[in-house]
Ligand SMILES: Nc1ncnc2c1ncn2[C@@H]1O[C@H](COP(=O)(O)OP(=O)(O)OP(=O)(O)O)[C@@H](O)[C@H]1O
């Protein structure tokens with residue numbers, strides 16, 4: 066039995082994509098640092114279903130994620146619990162932490178720690194004469210173990226692999242995204258103090274702290290999930306936590322075809338784009354599937370190539386043997402030691418890369434990436450936030466302008482045109498599905514205008530009785546894309562011609 070404790074409570078929907086197949090020049094969009102999102106109708110909430118049992122007592126005990134075809138059916142939601150439950154739990158929890166020594170508990174493996182907690186909780190229940198069924202006791206024990214050993218009420222959500230995002234807006238509002246749809250769960254925290262403790266525990270694992278004086282923090286869970294924490298006074302209604310769940314088994318291009326995100330012929334074109342070392346930008350809104358798409362494209366990189374990836378939080382999972390993964394570093398508590406994406410991309414160039422992959426381009430590193438693309442590192446790729454390929458190009462331009470490079474706009478456009486071969490647009494549609502909505506080539510510069518040409522566009526045709534969007538990926542009749550020669554060089558021109566033919570007749 067443990068002695069007295071020594072520490073406290075541980076514990077873009079595309080606008081129905083216009084069928085723009087033309088190779089004609091379109092005026093360059095004005096450079097805008099932040100692109101407006103197209104309107105997204107509010108999502109209907111799925112029905113609540115019975116609670117999944119919280120079985121994972123600690124991050125280490127979380128089950129391995131199966132391959133992730135997002136289930137389309139109803140969303141399972143943890144049940145809403147009564148006030149009485151939370152009162153009983155709070156009494157027992159307080160008695161428990163008075164009794165145990167959490168530092169000693171932390172040295173045990175999760176199973177033994179759980180057994181220890183189980184014994185003490187059973188004792189407390191009998192001493193305090195709490196009337197509970199066995200099932201209720203089990204559920205309470207799970208809850209308490211999660212509070213003491215793991216991430217508290219978040220544990221059951223972290224254990225589920227169908228969840229893409231967990232969004233905690235203060236202690237009483239926890240939302241999840243499943244199959245592209247956001248719904249509120251019945252999960253709640255005891256109070257903002259408990260939520261704050263959990264935020265603190267998460268960020269301390271990456272050597273950071275979050276409090277009034279440094280109220281914003283990015284971190285990563287041990288399983289690789291990306292976390293953002295923002296706390297009061299900046300977050301007005303309490304600590305706010307956003308988690309992008311890490312999927313152990315990433316989606317493959319074949320999965321995207323299965324889900325209808327791209328047509329089989331479109332997938333073939335993407336495969337050729339990846340294999341024949343086109344420089345690619347993947348553009349899309351938040352959570353539209355950019356990183357996933359980038360990851361699927363990297364599958365077609367030749368295993369002999371040396372690839373260097375630069376990310377803010379390592380999400381990519383390249384399967385090639387010769388990969389160097391780099392990650393940026395935020396400043397430490399004293400405000401020093403920051404390593405930016407630009408630092409990483411610049412350093413990359415001294416590491417003899419054959420391809421450079423930038424998780425997300427959002428600032429002046431755009432210039433270094435384009436320079437790399439222009440200086441023999443073809444096949445480089447990156448993602449950025451934009452709602453159309455044209456907007457992606459103008460965002461690149463504004464990133465460079467705002468990065469303090471005093472270059473005339475025409476020169477910047479020349480660099481962009483020379484560097485970028487293809488822009489692929491990803492979008493989350495209003496029914497929650499993710500689609501590749503455009504594959505667009507950058508052709509050149511006419512006067513001051515960047516000329517692009519769509520190879521494939523997604524056309525929305527309507528929706529079925531369940532509100533799911535029907536549409537099709539349509540070829541635009543381009544027979545010889547600009548990267549034709551490149552495909553020929555890699556011996557892929559016949560496959561490319563066939564894929565283009567198929568898109569047209571699709
Ligand atoms: N085509 C798809 N079909 C179904 N689910 C998808 C698809 N693409 C991505 N997802 C899922 O959507 C979620 C978000 O994907 P991803 O991280 O790739 O988005 P993102 O655009 O990079 O987001 P962010 O802007 O936040 O970086 C993930 O859980 C991923 O598994």
Ligand SMILES: [Mg+2]
Pocket residue numbers: 355356357425
């Ligand atoms: Mg991403």
